[in-house]
Amino acid sequence: MTLINRSLVTIDDLSNGEMEATFALADEMSADIKEQFGLCKGKIMASLFFEPSTRTRMSFEAAMHRLGGSVISSFEANATSFAKGESIADMAKVVGHYADIIVIRHPWEGAARVVADYAGIPVINAGDGGHQHPTQTLCDLYTIKQDKGTIKGLKIALWGDLKYGRTVHSLIFALAKFGADILFYPSPGLEVPEHVVKKLIKEYGGKLTHYKSADPAAKDEVSNLDAIYVTPNSPHQLAMMPNVNLQVELASGVDALYVTRAQKERFTAGEGLANRYPVVDKKLLQGKEFKKTLVMHPLPRVDELAYELDADPRARYFEQAARGVPVRMALLAQSLGAKEMPVKDEEALPRPDYPLHRQTFGIKCANPKCVSIQPTEQKYIKPLFRIVDHDPLTMRCVYCEHGFEPRFIASTEWHEGKVEFKKYHRADSYLVKKIRPEHLLVFNSEEEAEALGFKPSHYSHE
Amino acid sequence: MTLINRSLVTIDDLSNGEMEATFALADEMSADIKEQFGLCKGKIMASLFFEPSTRTRMSFEAAMHRLGGSVISSFEANATSFAKGESIADMAKVVGHYADIIVIRHPWEGAARVVADYAGIPVINAGDGGHQHPTQTLCDLYTIKQDKGTIKGLKIALWGDLKYGRTVHSLIFALAKFGADILFYPSPGLEVPEHVVKKLIKEYGGKLTHYKSADPAAKDEVSNLDAIYVTPNSPHQLAMMPNVNLQVELASGVDALYVTRAQKERFTAGEGLANRYPVVDKKLLQGKEFKKTLVMHPLPRVDELAYELDADPRARYFEQAARGVPVRMALLAQSLGAKEMPVKDEEALPRPDYPLHRQTFGIKCANPKCVSIQPTEQKYIKPLFRIVDHDPLTMRCVYCEHGFEPRFIASTEWHEGKVEFKKYHRADSYLVKKIRPEHLLVFNSEEEAEALGFKPSHYSHE
């Protein structure tokens, strides 16, 4: 399979083999960057940035220019004035006629999915709210791989805002796919979202282990390791986490420490930094477990990463940024069909094939930043979920990938117009497995079900 | 005549033959878009957008890139911060030294005219307030022509905001020039401005017919045809409108329905939507008169055009947008001298040659959005009008093309310094035809005339 004409919305859109092929092409392009000029001559990249960005946008535009292509660019401080109330699907269709490829950043989660669905040309997600930022992840992996030779079996620590950092969310899944172990050091209140952890456990066969801090008084300090998630070192089966304690776990050393800034622009109203945001500096990194640790950061940094580290031989954050150009050149050249790379397709884990559930009334995605619930987008998007689990019943939004567990269910098959048959049940009823996805109705509360004319079944309180 | 080095400010700047030649070149360019790369190599297009826009700007920039040219681009949410109080004439002169062609969008009506007057290079109007948007009109006509083969004799309905929609204003005159019949379906309060209707009747030989709704209770509903304007099917003479009723008129079918959104950003303070803005959906289009109707829209749409029509075979709005690239390529290539097309010059109607009137004191253009009355521009622009009628005396601003009828007149020839000769007359006096344009003085009120030292003549109350 080649990348030609394919979109990159989440990191799951690329197999391990395709990522490796992209890194190989990035190597080739770095080796003689001048040689690549002309590869994409006559092609147009539309660069649509609905959130402030310098780094990512300029990196993509530089990549396209290095390939000899052209760029049409749009960037504004806020999405509203940009669009005069237009839906992003309309925008996508129109720009799809102007350009050969679209790069989009948007504050709504799932926006890049919608653009990819409607544009008719390949679309690259350059960040959609707190959801994903897959090309940053490619730069991150490429940087690690250049130093360590492989990703598999490495111990990678993620530090800081693990809740809103979209780069972190993309990275977690990619690390899991490649079989790295992941250590979470969140700033208190900014832990990895539950739906991300659940997906890791369920789809990547991981195991979550919590470590209690030795010193109870220090429990809110992020510098005490709070949780470790370990992906299986041998894919296709669940790796059992050895019964080690924190000291043992760290003794073998951390291969990379990935620091992130507090994504304050995505904090909800009233949400602040409960504690001092942790700072990574020379003192923190003086332990022997950090001796060979690559210090990484997607940038921009604010205060969380001390300047004194810039000259430290372990610092890799400016290399990460620098690699944005060859990695994005490699991606663009492949999507535009200017280059084709042989792909060893050794997908680490088979992706699950969850049934789709199109909800035509009732429940919408509960994520307020999801593209599917925005007024301009509801005109054409119907809520669409995957049923990712039955015990408990768990739906995952196709757009923003947030998961939720509805409390009550019903089936469209049971009542064909006869009011006396319109019954609803608790979601943990045995019936949930008997309803086909296309017949499923879900509700968050009894009121919601009753407002739609359903009555409690005998079993609804079982 | 060729288009080389010529500006396109209003749709009147192009003859029918030139528009047809542009469509032929657009066909040629669409047929092999890659082949055009290099045509404008080394040429620079300055893209100056003083109002938010994605579509039009990106379409122009994509067109220039497809031709292998370069783009320098400037776009800001508001014009003030852009210009530090600079006049647009100064801006035009400066940018005229940087680029080979300018594309400008500006909120002031007549701004593109000023830029064309001062830049020293060809200028294309990409929308000046509510005045005109001629390249959108070319895309519209090109879309109709591709389906219907011709414009002449078609019945085209215009729907929605016919007051502020600049695309509509350009389109009306173009349709008239090509000999189409135009049906107006304005949203109540958003009717076609009177000066546009008057120009249609006077210069294009049209006839306006009002239809009373059969159902008086429905009179404010836009879905009842409110007015029909018919341009002469045989040019050069006034076509008499046959004495048909609404049903008969519609029975022969509508060839295209051109929907527009409410241009709320141009509403004056206090102006709202008196009624629900009409929505075009499948239900509305189910009558047999709409069976072969092309559904068009300049986009962006908000709520006025239902998404359910996207899959309808009559929908053409995304094609309109898509055609923006080849049409603009054809225009740019011609203006920059990269392509020359043979033109069959069969101008439908000879353009009237109205006398110019430069008003050195007193009356200014009454349109608050006219470029000529803005503080930065009054430093070098003197009010300039064409005298388009004597009965009643009607002046038309050269910049924004708004018309107005002054109530009183005088002549500079009658009083050469002698106060007792400084007399003013009513504008409907027989004297109006005796004053040469260069001697004419006009006033909106007796107070205005008297403040300037004029006294009422014996005839001023005749």
Add this chain to the structure above:
Amino acid sequence: MTLINRSLVTIDDLSNGEMEATFALADEMSADIKEQFGLCKGKIMASLFFEPSTRTRMSFEAAMHRLGGSVISSFEANATSFAKGESIADMAKVVGHYADIIVIRHPWEGAARVVADYAGIPVINAGDGGHQHPTQTLCDLYTIKQDKGTIKGLKIALWGDLKYGRTVHSLIFALAKFGADILFYPSPGLEVPEHVVKKLIKEYGGKLTHYKSADPAAKDEVSNLDAIYVTPNSPHQLAMMPNVNLQVELASGVDALYVTRAQKERFTAGEGLANRYPVVDKKLLQGKEFKKTLVMHPLPRVDELAYELDADPRARYFEQAARGVPVRMALLAQSLGAKEMPVKDEEALPRPDYPLHRQTFGIKCANPKCVSIQPTEQKYIKPLFRIVDHDPLTMRCVYCEHGFEPRFIASTEWHEGKVEFKKYHRADSYLVKKIRPEHLLVFNSEEEAEALGFKPSHYSHE
């Protein structure tokens, strides 16, 4: 010495010979602009504008496109939203990996110096607050030279806002280097900053002469020549200003009058225009001393330069703007190594080699707009000064070049940990010359010195 890979932060970065070589190359490029296309093929210019600008940015971008190069561009109304709290050093390092050359405009004085220090690629200052704008100066000099053949010995008058006009500050030093005489006509309250005048006298061997107006009542009127600064016509020695009066001085004619607008966006709170800002119009220029005066303006103008002069044969301001393209092409081509010009290195004045003083605690630069005192930049920048004089002791900030005179001094050598030795002295003490720059400590007040543990010496009140 060639310009390849060199930055242009202040006009002092270029020798006279290098400026002449750039003008010669601009001539060559103007002569056949099409011929230059392809010279910088495959090169990328990053255009980073943190302040509104159309003119300068577009001129640079046009220049790069005329050379066949590519541009990645970033421009926003305000720097804050742009950078998410990132330092400009970080930004510079990152963009340094994307592009081959950076052009930057920033409201902080000294910002371009920082970018040049960190980017790793050549950087061109396109305006840093009220500090400098060296490429505008090149356009100005080039324009004068094309008319007058030389700069040396000319009499150039500077008019208007000489306090905040960064174009004026760059120009003053360049004129001095080339041996022109400079006449200052500031608007009252907007005089040339003292640190600029001092630098002129000290480093360029000039002499300042004040002229009293003949009419005392008119003393606040700018149209009375307020001051004349004359650079030595024979370099390397101080030219004595002949004891002439204003009439005699002007009788020989003014070669160029350089008008500037009030840079209101840089006025401090409460600072307004004390008097009417002076207007240059035909009436003002009717005297015989202005008969051959080139009327210049860096544009944009607001009200200070009458439109009636546009058609005057002495007007050169649109030529200045037009020359922005070939001059910037010449600079870019040299910095990028696409062209190398022979340089007659006849530097007018040897640049002084002032000792550097790195202040590790205590005094910071007193200029509130200096890059070195901004919160995001203090994380990595330590205050850095040159000691430019000992009598009185004068420090000049390396970044913004503002000068100041500290009132008290001490030496780190005198007290090595022993509190009883920590003494401070008055800055005019004979001791100031005995302290080596690396040992110098300076204080603005006795309180400041005492807060740091220093005690007054016996000599501190001498």
